Amino acid sequence: xxxxxxxxxxxxxxxxxxxxxxxxxxxxxxxxxRAAAEDVAQESFLAIWRAGARYDRxxxxxxxWTLGIVHNRSIDALRRSSVHDRRRIxxxxxxxxxxxxxxxxxxxxxxxxxxxxxxxxxELPSDQRRVVELAYFGGFTHTEIATMxxxxxxxxxxxxxxxxxxxxxxxxxxxxxxx
Amino acid sequence: MxxxxxxxxxxxxxxxxxxxxxxxxxxxxxxEHLEECATCRAEVAQxxxxxxxxPTSVPQVAAPEALRARVLTTVRSEAELLRAAGxxxxxxxxxxxxxxxxxxxxxGAGAALAAAVAASVAxxxxxxxxxHERVTVAQVHNLPGTSAALHxxxxxxxxxxxxxxxxxxxxxxxxxxxxxSTTVAPTDALFSVTSRGSGSVxxxxxxxxxxxxxxxxxxxxxxSHPTSEPVLRVAxxx
Numbered sequence: 497x498x499x500x501x502x503x504x505x506x507x508x509x510x511x512x513x514x515x516x517x518x519x520x521x522x523x524x525x526x527x528x529x530r531a532a533a534e535d536v537a538q539e540s541f542l543a544i545w546r547a548g549a550r551y552d553r554x555x556x557x558x559x560x561w562t563l564g565i566v567h568n569r570s571i572d573a574l575r576r577s578s579v580h581d582r583r584r585i586x587x588x589x590x591x592x593x594x595x596x597x598x599x600x601x602x603x604x605x606x607x608x609x610x611x612x613x614x615x616x617x618x619e620l621p622s623d624q625r626r627v628v629e630l631a632y633f634g635g636f637t638h639t640e641i642a643t644m645x646x647x648x649x650x651x652x653x654x655x656x657x658x659x660x661x662x663x664x665x666x667x668x669x670x671x672x673x674x675x
Numbered sequence: 676m677x678x679x680x681x682x683x684x685x686x687x688x689x690x691x692x693x694x695x696x697x698x699x700x701x702x703x704x705x706x707e708h709l710e711e712c713a714t715c716r717a718e719v720a721q722x723x724x725x726x727x728x729x730p731t732s733v734p735q736v737a738a739p740e741a742l743r744a745r746v747l748t749t750v751r752s753e754a755e756l757l758r759a760a761g762x763x764x765x766x767x768x769x770x771x772x773x774x775x776x777x778x779x780x781x782x783g784a785g786a787a788l789a790a791a792v793a794a795s796v797a798x799x800x801x802x803x804x805x806x807h808e809r810v811t812v813a814q815v816h817n818l819p820g821t822s823a824a825l826h827x828x829x830x831x832x833x834x835x836x837x838x839x840x841x842x843x844x845x846x847x848x849x850x851x852x853x854x855x856s857t858t859v860a861p862t863d864a865l866f867s868v869t870s871r872g873s874g875s876v877x878x879x880x881x882x883x884x885x886x887x888x889x890x891x892x893x894x895x896x897x898x899s900h901p902t903s904e905p906v907l908r909v910a911x912x913x
Contacts, residue, residue: 503757504754505751508750520736520737521733524736535869537738538746542866542875546877613728613729613732614732616728617732628729631696632726636698638693638699638700650689657691661722663728
């Protein structure tokens with residue numbers, strides 16, 4: 497990323513190659529359509545190219561930073577969409593909708609990790625998993641979630657915290673390995 | 676120390692979870708709070724790794740090849756521009772260019788203004804404009820189906836386009852700033868659009884005193900003088 501910050505297009509190409517699938521996958525999961533995901537991913541990578549100097553390695557991996565930007569851009573897209581279709585937030589079947597050519601061998605490792613984390617999410621109590629999914633993948637605010645679930649705001653925040661604590665405990669050093 | 680361990684000595688520590696999930700409505704305020712609250716900083720640090728794993732829970736699919744091609748087209752153009760700027764890269768925008776603005780017929784201007792006003796209403800409704808965000812709709816020239824608007828929040832400005840055709844082969848869109856009646860300054864903001872015609876670009880520099888933000892189609896790497904008529908114009912009040 498230091499080279500990217502100096503305007504090295506070749507260095508950026510490596511970053512793009514390493515993270516484009518994960519970025520596109522996250523945007524697709526959140527936005528619900530390939531076209532919207534493509535828009536978000538393109539905007540995100542150009543933002544990364546232009547903001548490379550802001551990357552701080554002490555605060556996390558390039559992958560986490562990249563996916564954080566994709567997440568924020570996806571939320572922006574969701575919130576300004578006139579056809580805000582957030583019903584897909586609980587749709588775990590997107591991968592099955594894809595045709596075989598959309599998958600690559602190189603994704604095998606990522607898919608294994610993906611499966612492991614989905615299992616961890618699945619083991620959360622449903623009320624905790626739901627607030628995390630609504631917040632992270634659906635782009636809803638804590639107030640919106642409280643209204644939607646007819647639950648006090650404090651309870652929603654508490655469920656979010658409990659869910660993240662459990663996930664962290666279950667996944668251990670997974671993040672460090674990935675970085 | 677995590678809140679789960681019973682350390683709730685800050686009234687805002689429960690905001691940490693929605694904050695790291697991107698769901699806290701007053702996130703900016705909490706970000707400022709983190710500067711001075713060790714308890715909340717520790718809580719955020721504790722919870723963030725779990726959030727960082729969430730993107731990987733998503734089924735992994737391959738990004739379209741066209742995506743990479745479009746991103747790299749813009750990146751290489753901008754890299755070329757940076758190289759050309761050399762040691763003067765910090766002196767943005769580049770020196771002013773003289774450019775005579777094309778004349779617009781009164782009837783054409785009226786129609787464009789009416790379209791802009793109509794579009795402004797539509798966009799103001801659809802974009803969830805906050806009290807801190809100012810959205811100015813662009814006038815579009817010779818690009819049917821294109822819409823564009825400049826989003827300003829504080830000192831930051833971003834041009835967002837949709838329905839815009841990709842620039843011609845070997846070309847890239849370039850953003851210009853006009854301060855006087857005819858003086859147009861190039862910027863290092865170059866961009867392309869997706870296959871669906873959407874895109875965005877940060878408009879660099881301070882817009883104080885800028886009367887118009889313009890977009891033209893220029894050779895890869897950008898130009899120091901416009902070589903084509905503007906396709907987008909965003910008129911700004913002084």
